[in-house]
């Protein structure tokens with residue numbers, strides 16, 4: 001259980017922490033410093049590298065989460081909430097990866113900056129939603145046992 005919980009929380013830190021930096025630090029700095037074509041190329045490079053770690057985090061969070069949950073009887077309410085929110089976050093990430101991120105890569109390849117801007121705008125909204133859900137889930141995970 002201890003190793004699972006460690007992997008669970010480390011994966012949360014990588015995923016939620018990465019979204020926090022991307023959304024609240026990199027995004028405004030990129031808008032200030034770069035023109036749209038450079039900005040779109042930068043984000044394509046950032047996402048390509050970050051999403052590899054997010055895939056690992058998603059597999060570890062779901063794997064350790066369901067494994068720990070499987071040994072709980074009954075399963076506490078806060079764990080059911082965390083599981084539901086975690087599965088929703090994973091579905092949103094997979095949509096981002098296969099849909100707007102795919103469009104962003106193609107737009108940059110074809111220097112279609114308008115389409116690239118639209119795809120990046122959609123990624124920004126969905127990462128914003130997942131960041132809020134991730135912070136909520138950390139609260140549920142930490143405070144749940146005390147409620």
Ligand code: HEM
Pocket residue numbers: 005008009012016061062064065066068069079082083084085086087089134135137138139140141142145
């Ligand atoms: C990004 C999504 C998630 C975040 C941020 C998150 C966060 C956390 C945190 C902070 C803890 C507390 C660790 C501790 O006690 O020190 C925890 C524990 C746990 N999480 Fe998650 N979790 C997420 C997704 C999930 C999912 C999808 C499941 C189930 C499928 C799950 C099941 C559990 C279980 C069973 C525990 C142990 C609870 C206990 O021992 O009281 N979590 N999680």
